[in-house]
Amino acid sequence: xxxxxxxxxxxxxxxxxxxxxxxxxxxxxxxxxxxxxxxxxxxxxxxxxxxxxxxxxxxxxxxxxxxxxxxxxxxxxxxxxxxxxxxxxxxxxxxxxxxxxxxxxxxxxxxxxxxxxxxxxxxxxxxxxxxxxxxxxxxxxxxxxxxxxxxxxxxxxxxxxxxxxxxxxxxxxxxxxxxxxxxxxxxxxxxxxxxxxxxxxxxxxxxxxxxxxxxxxxxxxxxxxxxxxxxxxxxxxxxxxxxxxxxxxxxxxxxxxxxxxxxxxxxxxxxxxxxxxxxxxxxxxxxxxxxxxxxxxxxxxxxxxxxxxxxxxxxxxxxxxxxxxxxxxxxxxxxxxxxxxxxxxxxxxxxxxxxxxxxxxxxxxxxxxxxxxxxxxxxxxxxxxxxxxxxxxxxxxxxxxxxxxxxxxxxxxxxxxxxxxxxxxxxxxxxxxxxxxxxxxxxxxxxxxxxxxxxxxxxxxxxxxxxxxxxxxxxxxxxxxxxxxxxxxxxxxxxxxxxxxxxxxxxxxxxxxxxxxxxxxxxxxxxxxxxxxxxxxxxxxxxxxxxxxxxxxxxxxxxxxxx
Ligand code: FAD
Numbered sequence: 001x002x003x004x005x006x007x008x009x010x011x012x013x014x015x016x017x018x019x020x021x022x023x024x025x026x027x028x029x030x031x032x033x034x035x036x037x038x039x040x041x042x043x044x045x046x047x048x049x050x051x052x053x054x055x056x057x058x059x060x061x062x063x064x065x066x067x068x069x070x071x072x073x074x075x076x077x078x079x080x081x082x083x084x085x086x087x088x089x090x091x092x093x094x095x096x097x098x099x100x101x102x103x104x105x106x107x108x109x110x111x112x113x114x115x116x117x118x119x120x121x122x123x124x125x126x127x128x129x130x131x132x133x134x135x136x137x138x139x140x141x142x143x144x145x146x147x148x149x150x151x152x153x154x155x156x157x158x159x160x161x162x163x164x165x166x167x168x169x170x171x172x173x174x175x176x177x178x179x180x181x182x183x184x185x186x187x188x189x190x191x192x193x194x195x196x197x198x199x200x201x202x203x204x205x206x207x208x209x210x211x212x213x214x215x216x217x218x219x220x221x222x223x224x225x226x227x228x229x230x231x232x233x234x235x236x237x238x239x240x241x242x243x244x245x246x247x248x249x250x251x252x253x254x255x256x257x258x259x260x261x262x263x264x265x266x267x268x269x270x271x272x273x274x275x276x277x278x279x280x281x282x283x284x285x286x287x288x289x290x291x292x293x294x295x296x297x298x299x300x301x302x303x304x305x306x307x308x309x310x311x312x313x314x315x316x317x318x319x320x321x322x323x324x325x326x327x328x329x330x331x332x333x334x335x336x337x338x339x340x341x342x343x344x345x346x347x348x349x350x351x352x353x354x355x356x357x358x359x360x361x362x363x364x365x366x367x368x369x370x371x372x373x374x375x376x377x378x379x380x381x382x383x384x385x386x387x388x389x390x391x392x393x394x395x396x397x398x399x400x401x402x403x404x405x406x407x408x409x410x411x412x413x414x415x416x417x418x419x420x421x422x423x424x425x426x427x428x429x430x431x432x433x434x435x436x437x438x439x440x441x442x443x444x445x446x447x448x449x450x451x452x453x454x455x456x457x458x459x460x461x462x463x464x465x466x467x468x469x470x471x472x473x474x475x476x477x478x479x480x481x482x483x484x485x486x487x488x489x490x491x492x493x494x495x496x497x498x499x500x501x502x503x504x505x506x507x508x509x510x511x512x513x514x515x516x517x518x519x520x521x522x523x524x525x526x527x528x529x530x531x532x533x534x535x536x537x538x539x540x541x542x543x544x545x546x547x548x549x550x551x552x553x554x555x556x557x558x559x560x561x562x563x
Contacts, residue, residue, distance in 0.1 A: 001026045003314060004090055004105035006080045006250065008032030009039060010300050011111035011281030013061065014307030015314075020070040022315035028072045029103065031092055033079035036135045037061055042300055044138040045161065048145065049168025058135055083108065083254035085274045107276050107314045110251060110264065111307065114244035114282035114298050122226075123217030128237045132161055133244075141239065150236030151175060154225045156214050158185030160330055162241035163197075166206050167333055169239075177207040177233055179214055179225065181242075183552070188328060188339040189391050192358075192456060192541070193377055195548030196393045197332055202551065204333045209233070210552060214242075244298050246283040259285035260296055268320040270310040278314065280306035289323035290341045290388055290409065291350050297324040325389075327406040329399050338402035341389025341409045344379055353382040355453075357415070357442040358537035360514040361435035363396040368427035372396050375541060378405065378439040380415035385447060387415050390439075397430070404436050415443040451522060454509055454533040456545050459484065462509060469508040473521040474539065478513060482543060492517040495524050507531045514538040 003019055005012045008030040016030050030037065038061035046052045063074035075092075081100070082091035089102045116131035118124060130141050144150070151174065155166045158180030166178045178185070178201065184194040185201070185208070201208055209227075217238065218224040224232040246263040248256075257273035259265040263285040270278045281303035288295035302324045312319035329338040347354040356379045362371040374394025380387050390405040392398045408418060418440030425432050433441070445451040454462075462470060464486040472483055473492040483489070490498050492512065502508060508530050512518035515538040522532040535542070 001106045001314075002104060003028045003107045003109065004080075004103055005030040005109040005111065006090070007111035007113055007281070008037035008074055008076070009041065009111070009113065010303035011113075011307040011310075012109065013038040013066075014304045015109045015111065015278075015280060015311045016066075016072050016074075017070055018308050018311035019315060020072060022311065022317070026315075028070075030066075030072060030074045031078040031080050031090075031103075032074065032076045033095065034134045034136060035076050037063060037066065037074050037076060039135050041134070044132060044135070045164035045168045047138055048142050048165070049171045051168070051171075055139075058138070080250060083250060083277070085254055085277060088276065105276075107278065109307075109310055109314070110272070110277065110279040110283060111281045111303070112247040112250060112283050113303075115247045116240065117243045117245050118240065119242075121214070121216045123219040124240075126217055126219040126223070128219070128223045129217055130237065130239045132165065132239065132241065144237055145169070145172065145174070148236065152177070152235045154179060154233055154235040154238040155241060156225065156238060157241035157243065158182070158208075158210075159187065159241060159243060160328070162239070163201070163330065163332060165239050165241060166201065167204070167331070170204060170206055170333075175207075176205075177209060177235065179209040179212050179227070179233070181211070181213050183211045185210070186330075186337065188326060188343065189337065189393075190343045190345055190377065192537075192545045193337075193343075193375065193391045193393055195545045196335065196375060197337055198548050198551065199544060200333050200335045208551075244282065246296065248283050251279065251283065260294055263296055268309075268322065269313045269318075270306050270321060271313070278310040280310050286321065287323035288342075289325040291346075291352075292323075293350070295324065295326075297326050299324070299326065299328060301327065325406065325409055327402065329402060334395065335393060336395065336398040337391075337393045338398050339389065339391045340402055340406040341387065342379070343389055343391060347379060347381075347388055352388065354379050354388055355382045355446070356380070356455075356536065357439050357446070357453075358515070358541055359435055359438055359442065360538050360540050361438055362431065363394060363398075364429050365427040365431050370396075370428075373540075374398055374401070374435065375537070375544075376401065376435055376439060377537075378415060378418075378443070380443065385414040385416055385443065387413055387418075397435075401434075401436050408436075416440055416447055419444050445519075450526070451519065452533045453536045455536050456542055459542070462486075467506065469502055469506050471502070471508055471510045471521070472539075473510060473512045473517050478539075482539070484511060484539075484542070487511065492521045492524075495521055499525070499528060502530070504528075504530060507533065509533045509535070511535040511539055511542070513540055515541075 077095040155178045213228040215228045216226040224234045257265045264279040282298040309319040309321045327340040359376045372395035376392045379389045423434045470487040472487040479489045510518040522534045525532045
């Protein structure tokens with residue numbers, strides 16, 4: 001069997017190695033148009049920032065090492081320029097010599113990835129405008145940064161790559177302005193959770209310009225990034241990271257059925273619409289595991305798994321790819337931000353009515369030194385309590401909690417099932433009631449009618465005319481350092497004695513710092529027959545969201561929120 005693979009990185013290299021492990025006699029050729037195979041895309045920003053100092057670390061394999069281990073013929077700087085599915089051959093261009101030749105296949109795997117979106121903006125081809133996809137791009141950026149010592153860089157786009165680039169350039173002492181068209185960074189997060197990301201970026205000195213569209217570059221002696229409102233942000237270079245799009249010109253030429261944004265339509269065996277042609281990775285349309293709808297998920301985990309599935313099926317096993325849920329994690333300066341499944345915004349756009357629990361939990365037992373707070377938001381379907389997604393932002397232990405939640409979603413669990421998970425505990429690592437368990441307890445309380453919640457978005461609508469009771473149960477000191485307008489303060493430990501101060505026939509809206517004391521207060525009052533609502537997330541969370549809004553307004557005033 002002769003297998004030809006187009007693209008030698010995440011999906012392609014995985015498929016090649018797996019095919020070899022399953023079939024010692026297969027003839028396997030990988031064509032890769034860049035100069036490197038199996039490189040660490042995910043490590044590229046960290047090489048620019050100096051965190052990874054040895055460029056050898058970026059390439060996990062070389063054609064020679066791949067041949068030595070797997071007897072796979074890897075040809076870098078070879079671009080597949082045509083697929084002839086009736087002849088079962090590909091036309092290949094050797095980018096070094098210019099020679100063009102045909103190569104036959106019995107099975108073809110396409111793993112060409114996704115390319116950075118590069119709109120035809122005026123000045124986009126200027127040498128000071130960069131995108132980041134592969135090792136060559138990385139060296140270009142690194143050379144510019146070390147050779148030209150830019151003082152100010154504009155990063156355009158606040159997704160994974162943009163945020164990682166902003167952090168790494170900032171780490172080099174460069175002034176960084178990050179411009180994002182949406183009102184928030186990091187689309188996998190809801191706006192409330194993104195507030196924590198914004199605060200960290202601002203605290204670490206990144207100028208955030210949110211809600212502003214870039215529409216060109218000024219490319220004279222003085223370089224600048226032009227916004228749609230005419231304002232120009234002067235800088236020494238720009239990195240464009242406004243998203244990726246499936247790199248599927250070849251698939252289109254081959255006549256494969258295409259889907260979202262020109263992605264390759266595959267079935268769950270990673271087979272395309274043409275027999276013996278498989279496709280995997282960022283170039284393919286998959287099914288979103290949570291919504292069941294077609295989706296594009298450009299992440300390394302899915303690409304690797306799909307490469308394995310394609311290889312299995314090529315070699316006669318029967319493997320299926322069950323869809324992706326976009327589990328991701330990112331370091332943002334001191335923070336870790338992680339998400340899985342869908343957020344509230346996506347649920348709303350899909351017409352899924354959802355509810356949420358929001359927790360401010362310690363990463364491990366409070367009495368053991370070094371615990372740090374994480375904010376966790378778990379989104380579930382209102383009617384069925386099916387887990388839809390989770391977002392966590394904190395310092396320690398974020399990655400393990402998100403992976404537990406990702407597994408729970410995969411297992412089709414309900415949010416209240418989280419209460420039962422038997423998770424490992426010792427004080428340096430967790431609490432006897434892990435934050436994931438706590439999310440389950442909270443959902444259980446909601447389901448059983450023990451707790452009714454109110455949310456940040458309800459706050460401006462709460463009447464301040466005395467028709468409802470607004471109650472803050474934190475300590476007096478806590479309230480002095482910031483409180484919601486119109487809330488009366490009765491610390492939770494005084495509540496039983498002072499319960500007579502609360503009018504019984506009016507709904508009571510309670511808040512505390514993290515949501516725990518307000519829950520206790522809510523149970524005290526409910527036990528006495530009050531109609532009580534507990535604030536989801538606590539004042540700490542409320543203040544972060546509110547402060548983010550104020551910062552955005554302040555940016556507008558100083559011309560930073562431009563569109
Ligand atoms: P790729 O790994 O991109 O490989 C495709 C290869 O195909 C490319 O090298 C390309 O040169 C080659 N190719 C294309 N067309 C042809 C052709 N016609 N002929 C020959 N070769 C061709 N994901 C995460 O999960 N976590 C992260 O932290 C993360 N960080 C990232 C950081 C950066 C800077 C980038 C760019 C991506 C990051 N990703 C991350 C995304 C992840 O790298 C991709 O999802 C994954 O690599 C996709 O695998 P793939 O095989 O589909 O494509």
